[in-house]
Amino acid sequence: MSQRWVLHADMDAFYASIEQRDNPELRGKPVIVGANSPRGVVSAASYEARNFGVRSAMPGFRARELCPQGIFVGGDMQKYSAVSRQVRQVFEEFTPEVQPLALDEAFLDVTGSLGLFGSPRELAHALKQRILEETRLVVSVGLGPNKLVAKIACTQSKPDGLLVIEAEQVEAFLRPLPVRRLWGVGPVLGETLARYGIHTMGDLSDYDPSWLEQLLGRRAHELQAMARGEDTRPVESQRAPKSYGEENTFERDVVERDRVSAALTAHSESVAARMRKDHFAGRTVTLRAKLARRRGVRAGRTSADAEPVYPLISRSRTLPNATADGALIRRTVLELWDELALAEPVRLLGVSVSKLERQAAEQLDLFAPRPELRGVTQPSTDGARGARLGGALDAIRERFGDSAIRRAVEAPHKITHSSQIKAGAEAPLVREERRTRVVELDEADEPQEQCD
Numbered sequence: 001m002s003q004r005w006v007l008h009a010d011m012d013a014f015y016a017s018i019e020q021r022d023n024p025e026l027r028g029k030p031v032i033v034g035a036n037s038p039r040g041v042v043s044a045a046s047y048e049a050r051n052f053g054v055r056s057a058m059p060g061f062r063a064r065e066l067c068p069q070g071i072f073v074g075g076d077m078q079k080y081s082a083v084s085r086q087v088r089q090v091f092e093e094f095t096p097e098v099q100p101l102a103l104d105e106a107f108l109d110v111t112g113s114l115g116l117f118g119s120p121r122e123l124a125h126a127l128k129q130r131i132l133e134e135t136r137l138v139v140s141v142g143l144g145p146n147k148l149v150a151k152i153a154c155t156q157s158k159p160d161g162l163l164v165i166e167a168e169q170v171e172a173f174l175r176p177l178p179v180r181r182l183w184g185v186g187p188v189l190g191e192t193l194a195r196y197g198i199h200t201m202g203d204l205s206d207y208d209p210s211w212l213e214q215l216l217g218r219r220a221h222e223l224q225a226m227a228r229g230e231d232t233r234p235v236e237s238q239r240a241p242k243s244y245g246e247e248n249t250f251e252r253d254v255v256e257r258d259r260v261s262a263a264l265t266a267h268s269e270s271v272a273a274r275m276r277k278d279h280f281a282g283r284t285v286t287l288r289a290k291l292a293r294r295r296g297v298r299a300g301r302t303s304a305d306a307e308p309v310y311p312l313i314s315r316s317r318t319l320p321n322a323t324a325d326g327a328l329i330r331r332t333v334l335e336l337w338d339e340l341a342l343a344e345p346v347r348l349l350g351v352s353v354s355k356l357e358r359q360a361a362e363q364l365d366l367f368a369p370r371p372e373l374r375g376v377t378q379p380s381t382d383g384a385r386g387a388r389l390g391g392a393l394d395a396i397r398e399r400f401g402d403s404a405i406r407r408a409v410e411a412p413h414k415i416t417h418s419s420q421i422k423a424g425a426e427a428p429l430v431r432e433e434r435r436t437r438v439v440e441l442d443e444a445d446e447p448q449e450q451c452d
Helices: 012-021 060-066 076-093 111-117 120-135 147-159 167-174 187-195 201-206 209-216 217-227 257-277 326-340 383-399 412-421
Strands: 006-011 031-034 043-047 071-074 098-102 105-109 141-144 160-164 244-253 280-291 312-323 348-357 432-437
Touching: 006 120, 006 147, 012 076, 043 060, 043 105, 076 098, 076 105, 076 120, 105 147, 105 326, 111 120, 120 141, 120 160, 141 147, 147 160, 147 167, 167 201, 167 348, 201 217, 209 217, 244 257, 244 280, 257 280, 257 326, 257 348, 280 326, 312 326, 312 348
Parallel strands: 031 071, 141 160
Antiparallel strands: 006 105, 006 141, 031 043, 098 105, 244 348, 244 432, 280 312, 280 348
């Protein structure tokens, strides 16, 4: 039986590289995307900035301390998404088995494509060349017998690298690497393992299985198998999302309910619109709130990486029926907020919807007959009707612009700011929005968004 070959492709410093490509004055300079406000977070950093220790997800103030000569740019998600689509089209020239992980990276199962290129290395070289021709950007590539090895090989090859690991080379390749390279081993678990003398994948692979099970429980067997390079996960080209979410960090801490309501309204409508676009509805609505008062420091790889910790509170409610109705999602998160009854300010608010169900596309009808109400004073909570109304609003906005129509429950000043952010403009109330379409938990104890 021939060896399976999985390729992991990761665009180098994707957002920052696009900015350098489109602005010759930025080439060769430390470019930092995002973090252009006091509470901003780095979305991406060029390799020139990384030489100073700047990395994605780092607070902006820390990036400025490490790289005072850094050039901060606001970013343009619409442009980055367009380039991402170009990259995806190139991937599909090599195989239909493509599993995107983010805008800038994907797994490709190229086992069936090798006959067209001669060898894994020749295929990878051809892919890198096509990406360069189509986008004028570079991509790093790792190939191996499974997803785990391919991703680690890609990381080891950066920047602009190409690393091929044959099946018989896997053990020697993995053994000396830090255990933190494994999926699911974040800072907390990494520190726990280090206390027991487990620093490398070789240490983990050799550790007594019974003792490891006492330490880690059911995760022990899985982690030891990964440390040996065993990974049977398929490349899933038709993966469905697990949740949709959006959150923002405020420029100033917020406690007033009208501002909270405005933020939650904008997020609820945005999440609902994205779900409708992908023909999904969800049953579980989650509110996330990060408190403004710092409660300590999170340890990093080094003392310089240490970051302040702000408590994150999460509350969820599962609805009887799946919905993509922004008004219903908004009502639910506002009820969750009121139940929290927080007496202190928050710095971040987020809304997400999970337990998704795929919905069939249907004809939009803004003026469909209104269903009978149970009482004249009670508003309709018909989620299906709300989703149909939302779909009609989506179509109107797409044709005539975001400001053409909105629900009466939306707060106008907040919607303006939300729209400005999506367009890359400055907004006095909100610092940034994060959009998520979660499909897999990778490489951390909890979900994180990284841009390499």
